């Protein structure tokens with residue numbers, strides 16, 4: 001709270017220095033901005049930055065790391081009675097001290113005698129430390145703000161290159177943001193690799209990648225895991241692949257043809273209507289597609305196949321009839337078809353962009369040769385756009401492989417190595433969800449298997465995306 | 481208003497038949513009128529040059545002949561354009577068939593992203609002109625030879641046409657256009673993207689093609705118009721100011737605006 005007030009005050013102060021500095025810059029050239037190296041605002045900005053940024057960093061650091069500093073200092077001087085506790089009890093003791101000092105609920109531990117008085121003094125000390133840290137931060141922020149002003153203000157002279165300095169700060173800000181993004185990614189990938197490595201300590205990668213049996217067990221007792229459970233992921237890969245193929249069979253032709261219609265045939269009016277509609281389709285949350293698949297499409301398909309099965313029973317195809325009449329709601333076909341619908345706008349808007357990037361001169365050239373519109377599309381526009389369209393389809397594949405919600409709700413949970421679209425299958429993403437939902441120990445192979453699956457998935461989608469982007473890039477170069 | 485030197489809208493060189501007869505052409509892009517009552521005769525087996533300042537409607541007029549204006553949304557064409565006495569805007573005329581008879585070469589070479597061979601074979605294939613591979617090969621070779629490109633590409637027919645130089649690409653699209661044996665070839669500033677050497681080759685080519693085809697060429701170069709054409713038409717602000725034998729237009733223009741333009745005083 002205090003930090004926010006301080007930040008607000010700092011913002012006001014730095015705003016004030018902005019105007020003061022601008023005024024000073026203008027005054028230094030007698031009010032004619034042409035005499036200045038930079039526009040007056042840059043001088044204001046320069047001083048305001050020096051006032052605000054170092055002080056703000058101190059305040060934010062205190063808010064972010066003050067708690068840790070406090071805890072660290074508190075632990076550095078334990079009372080003798082606390083020293084006698086074991087490590088775990090000591091942790092609880094100090095956590096309680098901090099909680100009590102902030103007026104929060106402590107744990108249920110009971111402290112008596114020497115411990116009780118140690119706790120009281122620790123609470124008092126925690127309060128003291130906290131206020132020291134807070135006011136220390138405020139004081140140094142104030143000092144830094146004044147120092148910043150004191151440093152920057154005198155440098156305002158007509159020939160001072162304020163603009164370049166401000167540019168430098170802004171460039172620094174951008175670099176900071178991109179570094180953050182890159183570091184986060186590296187961190188995520190790093191933890192993925194690290195946890196997978198731990199997983200592969202207990203399950204061999206060969207068994208994992210080529211094993212036909214997927215049956216991760218819940219560890220009941222400490223001595224039980226590692227030996228129990230089968231982690232052969234091939235059934236998951238097959239399930240993922242099957243659903244992806246079904247989805248692409250729906251999304252590729254429909255998405256592509258609607259893109260061709262939109263870019264080559266649609267009147268401006270039709271385009272104005274259809275495009276937003278497709279974009280709405282793209283905006284539907286996948287969980288909505290998921291329950292649409294589970295509650296509407298699934299039963300519909302089941303009834304359909306059951307109906308056909310009923311017709312066939314007793315006839316020459318009796319076996320097939322028996323099978324069809326027992327088909328369940330959950331099947332690869334349902335999940336794949338609904339996922340395909342989800343991908344249609346994705347494929348169509350990417351392909352639409354790519355087809356539009358084919359230069360008009362090629363169409364004119366073909367039409368002027370006496371080709372019809374559809375010949376032009378078939379023989380000139382599509383071949384020219386083909387690499388880009390392939391890339392769009394690859395991106396769609398990578399989305400299909402990573403899609404979770406629809407398959408979780410509509411494909412089933414049984415890991416079967418089947419390519420029968422009417423069967424229930426399960427996918428990599430679904431298994432990650434089931435492995436990690438609920439209370440789990442985070443070091444059993446069962447939970448670690450999720451990281452193994454995640455890493456595999458990541459490797460596949462990354463490869464697909466890289467290939468796709470390469471193709472798109474090449475394609476762009478061709479027409480630039 | 482319109483001065484026609486010599487024998488009015490008649491043929492430039494006496495004895496030549498008229499291939500294209502345009503009468504009272506008005507073209508509107510939406511509400512904007514780009515051509516005003518243009519009437520022009522284009523003689524058979526000769527080169528007719530369209531000149532005039534930028535934006536005066538030369539390309540628009542050219543596109544009326546093969547109905548490429550149809551492909552631009554919101555365009556309206558009024559008047560009559562006759563090809564061998566038939567109105568090209570008539571309901572019974574299929575623009576696709578018309579464009580097979582009237583080929584077009586654009587300002588910027590636009591080879592398809594296909595092989596050199598496939599570029600030239602494109603028209604014969606879609607119009608079913610060649611049925612067998614040897615026939616097609618023969619057409620491709622003949623067209624490339626006539627476009628003066630054969631010797632340069634004979635050994636690389638299977639390479640992409642987009643990999644050729646600008647001048648080669650322009651000859652490639654000319655070969656593509658003549659591969660379907662059109663009766664008329666429309667060229668919209670075919671040399672504007674080319675260096676003088678490539679330009680000279682294209683001009684030579686135009687000169688040869690003149691013996692077989694009716695050629696209409698838009699150009700910004702007075703010298704080029706004088707070199708390659710037998711008839712010249714001068715457009716100004718959407719109107720046809722003057723048309724006649726090239727020699728007459730350049731030595732003895734009737735209209736002051738023509739005079740100003742060809743002597744470089746405006747445009």
Ligand SMILES: Nc1ncnc2c1ncn2[C@@H]1O[C@H](COP(=O)(O)OP(=O)(O)OP(=O)(O)O)[C@@H](O)[C@H]1O
Nearest residue numbers: 509512514532533534535536537538539540541552
């Ligand atoms: N597609 C179009 N939509 C709207 N107006 C157009 C279109 N094409 C041409 N125009 C207008 O019609 C007029 C004639 O254009 P046109 O392209 O025929 O000129 P041009 O003589 O070929 O010029 P240039 O020598 O620069 O090629 C111009 O004013 C132009 O702005």
Ligand SMILES: [Mg+2]
Nearest residue numbers: 538539540668
């Ligand atoms: Mg033009």
